[in-house]
Amino acid sequence: MITLAFVSGALALLLAPGPTNTLMGLAGAQGGLSRVIRLIPAELAGYATAILPLSFLGAALLQAIPGFGLVLKGAAAIWIAVLAIKLWRSLSTGGKGKEISARRVFITTCLNPKALVFSLVLLPSPQTEGFVPHLALFAVMVIGVALVWGGLGVMTQISAAGTKRLMILQRVASAWLMFVSVSLLVNISLG
Template sequence: MLPTTNAALLALGSAVILITPGPTNTLLAAAGLSQGIGRAARLTGAELAGYLVSISLWGHVLAHLASPLAWLPMLVRLASSLYIAYLAVRMWHAAVSFASSPQGSIGMRTLFVATLLNPKAILFAGTIFPAAAFASWPAYLEAMSIFSALLVPIGLAWIAFGAELGRGRLKWVSPAQVQRCASVVLGTFSLSLAWTVIR
């Protein structure tokens, strides 16, 4: 069983990273835009499967290397912090419209592979998930349950967002404004992550 503090930090960190735009969320929004909520909703299953595989692999690799390389977890956190800062700056300067995202045939395999290769998985495994999650099955199952309970509604929200854009109901929403808000959230998270490394 995870301590309450670890579970709360896992939930908060996972929610922040899952909400921010990225390759998987862009594909989910584009699928909602082109297919509608009903047809695209199943894609959250592919997203969940991709993250479960990737986080599990990275988590176990990092857990086994943490003992002989005691500095590795701190290095991963610092690298994650810098990567998030880079994403925040890049997102601030880019005004990407979801309407211009690849919308052809976004299927289960496309979304699974995109999520499997998503750099966010390393961030989840090395920073957001507590080390205990990869040390025992009960802690692992609890952590993955918390993560899954957050991923599904957030993924559906991205699909719904894309569907609403497709219907023209969100004319007041500018993709540039969405990305700038996400950039501020990412920047704040990057600073808090860096603080945990240097304090």
């Protein structure tokens, strides 16, 4: 049975600003909803790549190797910082920014810290019969949230000032990604 707690928790976490949502918003601003739709399979594959192994092995790995979670958080923080720097530099060179690629969405989603919460906290154990229906509903929610963030990006392009708004959006997105990266690093050092 799908629980209200799962749906509300997963939606709240999925809708929260983060690295994948930032990329989907930028993709919407750069190429419209058709671009976002083409990137959704990469996001779904990224979440599957992160969530499935963590769901089946994560708890055991975290117990056996206490530093495993810190390594995952560190890798995510570094990748997010790299994304922020690349996004900022692409605007500094006079371009509109590099097109958001499926590869970038996939890697970012694989390293998204939200995947840890989904796999180790929100989704039921893979040994229960509720795991597959919850996972399927999660995939539907991922698609919906990607379209919401992509739609927000598209809205920045309405009117003649769209290009200027895109540049502002990319600067804000870059700064936000750096904030997320630093927050992860601070969390690691305090944890």
